Amino acid sequence: MSHRSESIQKPARITTKLQPFGETVFSEINRLAMESGAVNLGQGCPDFDAPDFIREAARDAINSGHNQYPPMGGAPVLTQAIADDFQATASIQVDPAHEITVTCGCTEAIAACLIGLLEPGDEVIVMDPVYDSYRPCLAMAGAIPRALTLKPPHFELDAAAIDALCTEKTRAVMLNTPHNPTGRVFTPAELEALADVCRRRDLIVLSDEVYHRMVYEGRHISIASLPGMYERTITLNSLGKTFSVTGWKIGWAIAPPHLTAGIRSAHQFLTFDIAHPFQHAAAVALRNREIYYQELHDTYLERRDLLCEGLEQAGFGVYRPQGAYFVLCDHSHLGQPDDISAAKWLIEHAGVAAIPPSSFYTDPAEGASLMRFGFCKRIETIKAALERLAQL
Ligand SMILES: Cc1ncc(COP(=O)(O)O)c(C=O)c1O
Missing domain, CATH: 3.90.1150.10 (Aspartate Aminotransferase, domain 1)
Structure with missing residues (x-):
């Protein structure tokens, strides 16, 4: 048959x-x-190849025998490199063993945060136009998006409008800076106003910063670095855009231990582990690349x-x-x-x-x-x- x-x-x-x-x-x-x-x-995604140093690092990692399961939170060599990079860019010192989780691209980090931290019926603020995986991941988590539109020509982030969208069910805000697709790099004033709403309403922030190395006007600021924000922020990033390796799918979530617990509770059953040799190559890539x-x-x-x-x-x-x-x-x-x-x-x-x-x-x-x-x-x-x- x-x-x-x-x-x-x-x-x-x-x-x-x-x-x-x-x-x-x-x-x-x-x-x-x-x-x-x-x-x-x-x-x-780029139509050109990744730089030689990162491709060589991947070949070396495979040849050096990094081919079995790494620890669930990420290979220590990479979580340490991520911690050092975050210290350099956001001036925040984190404990790699308890505050960093390596994920299958930023995409899995987004999913793991929403699935691992939210309850069905929780409301989450998103800023339209929004990266296309946010809404389906919210749906998988049973959460409800509440959207604020960034309007042309300036696509400003209006914190007062976000405040007005919040209800007693609002738990989190999804932020993306530099922003895809508008290209906005949110200003210190915009981020400070948003941080104020989050502190006052006790909201978690998912801050997607995958384009942080591509800033042509203004300055990239991790919202986690603002006063009272690290304890409520998950900083999401990945290797794909910065090193032109979108096919490697190495991403990560940086968050205080109480939020990392929720992220890992989902990550351990979504993917558990991320390609071990690419984690070693990622660690090499993140070192001394000014x-x-x-x-x-x-x-x-x-x-x-x-x-x-x-x-x-x-x-x-x-x-x-x-x-x-x-x-x-x-x-x-x-x-x-x-x-x-x-x-x-x-x-x-x-x-x-x-x-x-x-x-x-x-x-x-x-x-x-x-x-x-x-x-x-x-x-x-x-x-x-x-x-x-x-x-x-
Ligand atoms: C804003 C934003 N977040 C996340 C991602 C996904 O990142 P990754 O390829 O690391 O999963 C993308 C990819 O285009 C993106 O534009």
Whole structure:
């Protein structure tokens, strides 16, 4: 008897918790881009390879025999390197054994925090447009998102509006700075005002800082470093963006022991352990990289400016990012009714793929006039896309 999948004709079986989310918009746009040979500025991963030092470190780690289960919280060599890096960037000293958990990318860290710390029915503040895994992870945790929209042109963080959204069920705020996709780097005043709400209302903060090394205007501040905040903050980060190794999926959560307990309670049953040799390579990568970080900043700044100027010349209304590696812009000049039609139209008529961001909003209408282009690409790729857009 045949068991081939095409012989099984049944409707997709998906838990009701996850039915509203469907296929991610990234998968659909990437598929269309591949089918049509479009230049892809949609996907948030580099089209160039990782630096030699990190690839060599991974080969060395495998050859040195780091190939069995590491400790559940992370290989000590990496948790120590993360602790040192956090001390250098946020001036906070943490105990790597009890305050750092290595996870499968920042994505698992987000899931482990929400599943391990929240009760069903808890409310969590998110800031639209929001990274696409936040809402499904909240749904898996049985928590309820309460969204505040960051509005163009400046995408300010309005702490008073967050305060007004809070109820007696609000437990946490999800912050992302530098912010994907708006490119905002929140200012000391914005973060201090948010911290004030969190202290007053006894809220936990999940602070997603995966783009912290890509800041072109302003200064990155970990909210954990503000007075009275470390005890209520989980700082989330990962290796993927900083070292162009998005496929390695090495992430981490830094939190005081009482919050780390909840994160690890979920992490131990989600993945338990993260690829051991890559943890050793990550530890090597995080040591003494100031020159590398400066070069990373400089090359991304050049790419940001190239892309922003080209998009402006092609008629887009550009919101120049202060950080991260995306440009959010207005596509109204294309005359398309919404972002999804505009993204498909661009693939078909210009041969360029970008991400329609309406699915990052609670109310998709708020993102309908917007489009996200990534500049985590080679200069040639960006130029090729801009040449095509200039033909329109
Ligand atoms: C804001 C934000 N958080 C988290 C992630 C996921 O990070 P990782 O690849 O380490 O899981 C991304 C990836 O695009 C992101 O943009």
